Amino acid sequence: MSDEATPAPEGAADVIETDYEIGQDNIQPKIGPFGLDIHNPVFMVSGLVIVAFVFLTMAFQTSVGPLFNEVRGWLTGNLDWFFLTAGNVFVIVCLVLILSPLGKVRLGGKEATPEYSYFGWFAMLFAAGMGIGLMFFGVLEPVYHMAISEPLGVPAPFDENGNLIEENLAAAKAMGMAATIFHWGLHPWAIYAVVALALALFSFNKGLPLTVRSMFYPIFGEKIWGWPGHVIDTLAVFATLFGLATSLGFGAQQANAGLDYVFGIPNSIDTQIVLILGITAVALVSVLRGLDGGVKVLSEVNMAMAALLLVFVIVAGPTVGILTGFFDNLLHYAREVVPLSNPVGREDDSFRQGWTSFYWAWWISWSPFVGMFIARVSRGRTVREFITCVLIIPSVVSVLWMTAFGGTAIEQVVTDQASAVKEYVIASYNPELSLFGMLSELPLAQITSVIAIVLVIVFFVTSSDSGSLVIDTITAGGKVNAPVSQRVFWCIFEGLVAIALLLGGGLGALQAAAVSTGLPFTLVLLLACYAIFKGLAKEPR
Numbered sequence: 001m002s003d004e005a006t007p008a009p010e011g012a013a014d015v016i017e018t019d020y021e022i023g024q025d026n027i028q029p030k031i032g033p034f035g036l037d038i039h040n041p042v043f044m045v046s047g048l049v050i051v052a053f054v055f056l057t058m059a060f061q062t063s064v065g066p067l068f069n070e071v072r073g074w075l076t077g078n079l080d081w082f083f084l085t086a087g088n089v090f091v092i093v094c095l096v097l098i099l100s101p102l103g104k105v106r107l108g109g110k111e112a113t114p115e116y117s118y119f120g121w122f123a124m125l126f127a128a129g130m131g132i133g134l135m136f137f138g139v140l141e142p143v144y145h146m147a148i149s150e151p152l153g154v155p156a157p158f159d160e161n162g163n164l165i166e167e168n169l170a171a172a173k174a175m176g177m178a179a180t181i182f183h184w185g186l187h188p189w190a191i192y193a194v195v196a197l198a199l200a201l202f203s204f205n206k207g208l209p210l211t212v213r214s215m216f217y218p219i220f221g222e223k224i225w226g227w228p229g230h231v232i233d234t235l236a237v238f239a240t241l242f243g244l245a246t247s248l249g250f251g252a253q254q255a256n257a258g259l260d261y262v263f264g265i266p267n268s269i270d271t272q273i274v275l276i277l278g279i280t281a282v283a284l285v286s287v288l289r290g291l292d293g294g295v296k297v298l299s300e301v302n303m304a305m306a307a308l309l310l311v312f313v314i315v316a317g318p319t320v321g322i323l324t325g326f327f328d329n330l331l332h333y334a335r336e337v338v339p340l341s342n343p344v345g346r347e348d349d350s351f352r353q354g355w356t357s358f359y360w361a362w363w364i365s366w367s368p369f370v371g372m373f374i375a376r377v378s379r380g381r382t383v384r385e386f387i388t389c390v391l392i393i394p395s396v397v398s399v400l401w402m403t404a405f406g407g408t409a410i411e412q413v414v415t416d417q418a419s420a421v422k423e424y425v426i427a428s429y430n431p432e433l434s435l436f437g438m439l440s441e442l443p444l445a446q447i448t449s450v451i452a453i454v455l456v457i458v459f460f461v462t463s464s465d466s467g468s469l470v471i472d473t474i475t476a477g478g479k480v481n482a483p484v485s486q487r488v489f490w491c492i493f494e495g496l497v498a499i500a501l502l503l504g505g506g507l508g509a510l511q512a513a514a515v516s517t518g519l520p521f522t523l524v525l526l527l528a529c530y531a532i533f534k535g536l537a538k539e540p541r
Contacts, residue, residue: 041230043475043486046237050493057500065505072512075519076357077349083360084343084352086522090190093529094387097197097536103384105539107197108204114380121377122393123303132251132459134184134401135452139434141183142406143413143425146176149351152339157414158426164414173410177325178332180406182340183356184398185333186391188363191525193390195371196378198528200386201535204379209478212236212368212524218534219527232524233474236368239521240474241490241497242513243365244467248498249510250432251460252276257432258453262446269506273499279457280495283464287487298465302458309451310404316442317408326403333399358511361518364525372470383536409438416441464494 057064076083097103106112114121147156154175157168198215208214213229220228252272260267286298314322346352378386412419413426420437424430439448468491473479476486501509 042233042237042477045230046234046241046475047489047493049238050241050497054493054496054500057504061503065509068501068505068509068512072358072508072515075361075512075515076353079519080353080357081343083357083364083518083522084341086364086526087187087191087360088341088343089526089529090194091186093532094186094190094193094391097532098384098387098391102533102536102539103382103387105201105205105383105536107200107381107383107386108379110540112204112380114378116377118389119303120300122389123299132247132254132456132463134398135435135456135459136250136254136432137180137184138401138405139409139421139438140425140431141180142176142402143409143421143434144176145179145351145355146172146410147413147426149179149348149355151175151179151348151351152336152346153348162417162422162426164417169414173414174328174332175336176410177329177402177406178336179340179351179355180402181329181333181399182337183359184402185395186337187341187360189391189394191360191363191367192370192374193387194525194529194532195367196374196390197383197386198532198535199372199375200378201383201532201539203375203478205539206535210372210375211474211478212372214478215528215531218531233477235517235520235524236474237471239365239367239517240369240467240471241494242517243362243367244369244463244494245498245501246362246510246514247366247463248276248460248494249502251456251463252279252498252502253432254435255453255456255460257430258436258449258456261433261436261440262449262453269502272502275457276495276498276502279460280464280491283461283468283495284488284491286461286465287468287491288484298458298462302455302462305451305455305458309448309455310401312444312448313404313408313442316444317404318411321411322404322407325407326400329403329407330399358515361515361522362511363518364522365514365518367521367525368474369467369470372473373466376473405435405438408442409434412438412441464491467491467494 145151147158150156152175154171155165155168157165157172159165195212199210199212202208202214202217203210206214206217208217211233213224213232216224216229216232223229224232252275255275256265256267256272259265259271265271340356374390378390381389409421409425413422416422420440421434424433424437435452436449439445439452442448468487471490471494472487475490497513498510501513505512
């Protein structure tokens with residue numbers, strides 16, 4: 001056998017020369033009823049469980065809501081140390097790979113070349129990774145952490161009557177931005193990078209199917225083709241689906257709030273359900289067009305619109321404060337990232353458990369989806385280039401986004417006691433309206449609010465489309481060209497799960513689903529870190 005692993009063919013349907021053994025039963029398509037490729041139990045088990053979940057949640061809406069809230073509270077309250085420690089491990093693994101000789105390994109072999117330009121690549125990974133989240137939390141988090149959550153015990157700059165306390169302001173503003181960037185910087189992208197790198201390495205370099213179980217060949221060997229592999233892939237499906245449903249729920253709530261704010265369309269569960277159904281229908285069209293004709297085009301359009309909105313906020317907002325604040329916030333983040341990452345001996349339970357624990361579980365539940373999608377579009381990059389770009393560049397963009405949107409909102413809150421943002425975040429807490437409240441105090445508010453709504457909807461579509469593509473690949477055993485009918489099935493049920501969670505408890509149910517599925521998959525990712533080093537050690541550099 002040669003030292004260079006032969007890349008897996010498009011459908012992984014032929015026996016290939018590889019570092020590992022792949023049996024015929026693991027790679028040959030087995031088309032079942034209705035044209036489905038159900039060659040292993042993953043599709044059937046995960047599909048039936050999710051159908052049952054949707055049915056039971058909709059049937060017992062009044063009972064499941066409190067249950068979801070209790071589950072979320074217990075997990076984030078008792079296992080916050082575990083989520084924070086795991087997040088730190090993923091960052092350290094990525095930094096070690098960037099600095100070590102293993103970073104010279106090229107995904108796909110020494111002769112592989114990238115399939116997409118840097119712009120197309122960045123657009124796809126960024127739109128899939130955080131699009132809806134940045135729109136929902138870009139204004140909300142900086143203001144909330146400055147004024148309410150008090151990370152690391154830094155006191156808020158307002159008293160119980162809402163009056164400004166000048167001596168607390170500078171430290172509270174700095175900590176509010178540092179805490180926000182902490183949730184959107186290195187840690188989440190390190191989680192995505194670990195999954196994406198493992199999938200790309202074992203698929204493109206080792207010739208294994210593009211599915212989560214393939215990451216564990218160095219640990220379990222041939223057993224990955226049996227029940228251990230089935231369990232791993234099924235966990236990946238659950239994590240992906242519920243993590244995605246959480247984001248779709250946030251997106252539906254924000255889009256509905258924007259439509260109500262601009263056009264007077266009622267802000268209600270019924271409207272949100274209609275939105276999810278309509279956007280899922282659009283996502284189905286994108287699914288049928290495929291990766292290049294659907295996700296890639298929408299991602300690039302979305303990146304251009306997001307950049308336009310970002311530039312507008314920088315120009316129309318406190319421009320000098322935003323530009324200087326970008327570098328100041330990077331320094332604040334660098335100074336506070338270690339204390340914020342510390343999992344023990346802290347007293348800021350509201351922030352650590354209510355925000356950080358939830359975020360880490362949410363990012364981990366998203367990681368099979370984002371990781372596999374990034375892996376699919378990252379062939380030809382070296383490990384060092386791959387991790388640097390996936391880890392550093394999106395983090396820097398997130399800092400700029402949070403500085404522009406959050407910094408503008410903080411300025412409005414501090415200078416205007418009657419600002420819309422202060423009303424929606426501090427006084428009455430309507431988080432889905434925070435972005436529109438900030439835009440309402442800038443010029444061209446009607447136009448920019450409509451652009452924001454469109455952005456949320458298109459991010460919604462790209463997430464749903466990308467998610468169905470990834471889940472389909474997992475349930476088809478790693479085949480990237482499985483029957484389209486399967487992608488249609490998963491696209492539909494992503495929307496149905498989001499609807500079921502909204503009906504069964506709203507925001508609390510969405511968060512509980514992400515945390516519950518993120519917990520077991522955290523263990524999966526910790527094992528994957530070991531497998532990455534073992535797999536890279538055998539690669540030519």
